[in-house]
Amino acid sequence: MKKPIILKGKAIVLRNDTNEPIDDIDTDMIFHNKYLHITDINEMGQYAFDNLDGWKDFAKKTEKGAILILGANFGSGSSRQQAVDCFTALGVQALIAKSYGAIYKRNAINAGMPLLLAAIIDNISDIVTGDEIEVNLETGLIKNITKKKDYQAMGMSKVQMDIYLAGNLFDYAKGM
Amino acid sequence: MGQTVIEKIFSAHSKDEVKPGNIIWLDLDVRSARDFAGASVVMNLEKYYQNEENCEDKDKTVFTFDCVVPANNLGYAENQQTIRVFAREEGIRLFDSEWGIGSHILIEEGYSIPGSTVVGTDSHLNIMGCIGAFGQGMGDQDIAFGMKAGKTWFEVPPTMKVTIEGDLKAPCSAKDLTLAVIRKLTSKGALGKAIEFEGKAIDNLSLAGRITLSSMVTEMGGIVGFVPPNDEVISYCKKRARSDFTPYYAEEDAKYIEEVIVDISDLKPLIAKPFKPDNVVEVESLEKDNIHVESAFIGSCTNGRYEDMKIAVDMLKGKQVAENTVMKIVPATRTVLGDMIKNGDIQILFNARTVVSNPGCAGCASGQIGMTGKGEVQVSTGNRNFKGKQGSGLTYLCSPETVTASAIAGKIISPENL
Numbered sequence: 251m252k253k254p255i256i257l258k259g260k261a262i263v264l265r266n267d268t269n270e271p272i273d274d275i276d277t278d279m280i281f282h283n284k285y286l287h288i289t290d291i292n293e294m295g296q297y298a299f300d301n302l303d304g305w306k307d308f309a310k311k312t313e314k315g316a317i318l319i320l321g322a323n324f325g326s327g328s329s330r331q332q333a334v335d336c337f338t339a340l341g342v343q344a345l346i347a348k349s350y351g352a353i354y355k356r357n358a359i360n361a362g363m364p365l366l367l368a369a370i371i372d373n374i375s376d377i378v379t380g381d382e383i384e385v386n387l388e389t390g391l392i393k394n395i396t397k398k399k400d401y402q403a404m405g406m407s408k409v410q411m412d413i414y415l416a417g418n419l420f421d422y423a424k425g426m
Numbered sequence: 427m428g429q430t431v432i433e434k435i436f437s438a439h440s441k442d443e444v445k446p447g448n449i450i451w452l453d454l455d456v457r458s459a460r461d462f463a464g465a466s467v468v469m470n471l472e473k474y475y476q477n478e479e480n481c482e483d484k485d486k487t488v489f490t491f492d493c494v495v496p497a498n499n500l501g502y503a504e505n506q507q508t509i510r511v512f513a514r515e516e517g518i519r520l521f522d523s524e525w526g527i528g529s530h531i532l533i534e535e536g537y538s539i540p541g542s543t544v545v546g547t548d549s550h551l552n553i554m555g556c557i558g559a560f561g562q563g564m565g566d567q568d569i570a571f572g573m574k575a576g577k578t579w580f581e582v583p584p585t586m587k588v589t590i591e592g593d594l595k596a597p598c599s600a601k602d603l604t605l606a607v608i609r610k611l612t613s614k615g616a617l618g619k620a621i622e623f624e625g626k627a628i629d630n631l632s633l634a635g636r637i638t639l640s641s642m643v644t645e646m647g648g649i650v651g652f653v654p655p656n657d658e659v660i661s662y663c664k665k666r667a668r669s670d671f672t673p674y675y676a677e678e679d680a681k682y683i684e685e686v687i688v689d690i691s692d693l694k695p696l697i698a699k700p701f702k703p704d705n706v707v708e709v710e711s712l713e714k715d716n717i718h719v720e721s722a723f724i725g726s727c728t729n730g731r732y733e734d735m736k737i738a739v740d741m742l743k744g745k746q747v748a749e750n751t752v753m754k755i756v757p758a759t760r761t762v763l764g765d766m767i768k769n770g771d772i773q774i775l776f777n778a779r780t781v782v783s784n785p786g787c788a789g790c791a792s793g794q795i796g797m798t799g800k801g802e803v804q805v806s807t808g809n810r811n812f813k814g815k816q817g818s819g820l821t822y823l824c825s826p827e828t829v830t831a832s833a834i835a836g837k838i839i840s841p842e843n844l
Contacts, residue, residue, distance in 0.1 A: 274613055274702065278812050283792065287501020289466050301814045323614050323647060327812065329549040331466060331565035349617055352649055353549055357565035409449045409579050419571050420474040 253415050255388050257343045257364065258395075259315040261381045267304060275302060275320065276327035277354065281336050283328070294332050295339035314341030317385060319377055321347065325354025334358045344385055346392065346403055359410045360419040366390060368403035377401075387411065428677025430585035431652045432620040435560045435674055439543050446584040446683070454486070456537045457573045458546035460528045461491040462791070463566040465505035467547065468512045470570035481516065482576030488537060489513050489520040490528030492548075493791040495784065497523075526759030526785030527727050529553045529561070530637075534761055536666030540655045540673035545572050550727050550809065552643050552650040555621075556636035557659050558673050560650055583620045583649045584683035585676075590625035592691030597841040599737070600635030601729060601807065601825035603627065604642045605696035609706035610688050616648030619683065622676055623653050627690060633659055634731035641728040642809050645703040695840045697805075698823040701813040709828050709840040721804040721819070722753040722833035723789040724826050729807035730758025730785075732765045737826040739771040741834070741841075742778035748836025753780040753829075754795040756788035780833075792816055805829045805838060 264272050279302040281294065288294055299308035318337070324347040325333055334357045337345070344364040358365040364387050377383065381396040390405035406414065416422035429437065433444050442450035459467040471480040481487050489509050497503035506523070513520035521531050529551055532538040540558040544551060547569050554561025562580075564572070572578045588611075594603055621643055631639065636653045643651035655663075655673045663671065695709040724730075724738050735757055747753045755775055757763040763785050766772055775782050781795065788795045790808040798804045798819025807829055811821035824832075827841040835844060 276812050278815050282814060286462055287499070287505055289469060289505075323617060326613060326647065327549065327810070329463065329547050329563040329565050331463065331567060334565070349614065351647070352618060353563050353565065356568055360565065360567050360571070407449065407581075419567055420470070423571060423575060 256384060256386050257317065258382070258384045259317045259343050260313060261319055261377050261379060261383045262312060262316050263319040263377055263379045264305065264321065271321035271348070273321040274323045274326055277325055277330050277333040278327060280325065280333040281330060286330060286332070288332065291335050291339050294336040298336040298340060309340060312340050312342065316342050317344045317346065317383055318342060319346050322349045324350050326351035329353045329357070331357050331361070334361050334363055338363060344387070346385070359413055362414050362416070362418040364406065364414055366403045366406065368392070368401070387414070427681055428679035430620065430676050430680045430682070431558065431622055431674050432560060432583065432585055432650065435541055435543065436582060438541065438672070444582055446582050449579055449581050451577050452543060452580045453577050454545055454572050455542040456486055456488065456532060456544040457569060458488040458490060458528060458532060458544070459509070459566070459569050460489070460493060460547055461495070461497070461502060461506050461509065462493040463547035463569070464489055465508040466566035467570045467573070468508050470567055471573065474570070475574055481518065481573050484516065484518050486576070487518050487573050488532065489518060490525065490531055491521065491523045492527045492786050494793045495523035495786040498794070524760060524784065526757065526762070527730060527787055529727050530730065530758045533557060534666065534759060536663070536668045539663050539667045539669070539671040540660065541671050545569060545578065550641050550644050552648070553637060553641040553727055555643060555650045555652045556633065556640035557663055558652055558655040562650065563644070583618055585620045585622055585680070586616060586684040586686065587622050587624060587682045589685065589687050590623065590627045591687055591689045592627065592693070594627045594630070594690060594693070597827045598693050598695055599825050599827060600631055600638035602693055602696045603690055604639045605698060605706050605823070606690055606693055607639070607688050608642060608646055608698070608704050609696065610686065611646045612704045613645060613702065614647045616643065616646040619648055621646070621648050621651035623651060628653060629656060632733060633662055634733035637731060638728050642703070645809055695825060695828050695842065697828060697838070698811055700811050700820040700822065703810060703823060709824060709838065710843065712838045713840065713843065717803055717838040719751050719805050719832045719837055720802045721798055722747070722751060722829050723756070723795065723804060723806040723808065724754070724829055725756030725758065725788050726790050726806070726808040727758060727787065728809040729826050730756065730762065732762045734807065734826045735762060735766055735771065738830045739774050741827070741830040742780070743774050745834055746779050747833045751833050751836045753778070753833040754789065755780050755782045756795060757785045759785050789816060805832045
């Protein structure tokens, strides 16, 4: 099955109670270390963000196909793959952030989770949770269908795209 | 144009053109996994490489148990057992629960050597910068692939130079220098970059001090932070190395994306308040608040060397920890613990009414010394104080000197004012 280059879904924007994007969301806030022993991906979704103030009920709030809009240094901290897999388990389609923790970025790329960099994310601050958006993974163009507005993020790199299209790092390596 | 340290190491480990921004295939000298994520590595290997050889080179593959040792919950026990059985059946070296923190074991046992490339499931594996090696923490799929293929893709990061000006003067130690750098760079200052540290204070750092500094490059957002190996480091590694090595140094005309100067001439003991490692203030500024310390922890990959233990031992000689404070001391490795036993340090720590445990990560991984409860104040020599990381308490990060002074005083206090 060919993976889509253009994704469409509901935006979920991670902001705090003063409507600021939340920076430095670390892997313990995404997937707390008390659940580290969990290895079955189907078990992981329920714990996504359950250590992040204001977002503990994320698993209930999100929907299949959601696209997350995130702040700077998202996924800093530990190397846990679960912090990516918990989103896959919930059917999250893509992540868009100002910047990522280095290990987190690799983990997402290797798992075939589309992840985009939008360095000037402040400019897309008028996207609100619930907006219908469309993301072109190749060009990085983000369309807010609800608000009829476009934003530019960085498209995915070649290796990133190859791994995404293959499924994950292991499937990609089979074709090497 | 000259190359930076990471560019030289990568050039020696890749056929591809090494320049910042390029994605290259990188040969890996050491591929490791620990009790955290190690079981998932095994599951990935078994799932994706069922009927084929799953390790490119078993002699370059290592498992370590360091997070929760011995396992005190069923999840960890089962994960460790998965790894144990796999390692035994495949003939892969496992350093089981008695050994200590994997990254330190890799250095002590001569797997990590200057100029080498080392990956593992420990997000502080970039600690290898302390001996001039490339280290990188990765997720379980990444590591499984690395074990199978012996190489991985990597985007060559740009390098920034951090120059330390001034001398490091007691009672400040490597941790205060490290916190000074984090205060300057913040958690995002080195995001996506390699760091090269420079300056007389850096040259004068012992291996233990280099470990402290390199271990917290993760908290600066950096890929890895290199300290140029000096004679002490080279001779330490030579005694242990499993193969020959070449230390790499930056070339004169190497290109840096950014140069930052951190002046430590007037450095005072520093402390990172909850819940961010870059929430750094002078310890003295907290004294007026009379913050009662319930828990004091010395150890972790950041401050778990013998030198760190010795600071506590010397300060505690003939003294006791404050009545309502528990002090927990955890050597990084068996070798460190062995030296403490041999030198009579354990007796002093016992007399001082501290808890001394077997080696491992302990405080940072909610391991053998437990967690903090709601409202519990912990001073720690660890590297992270994120909310909920070590229980529900409040963790402050500081030097072994400040932890010990605070444990003796029963409140957060600078070692100068004990």
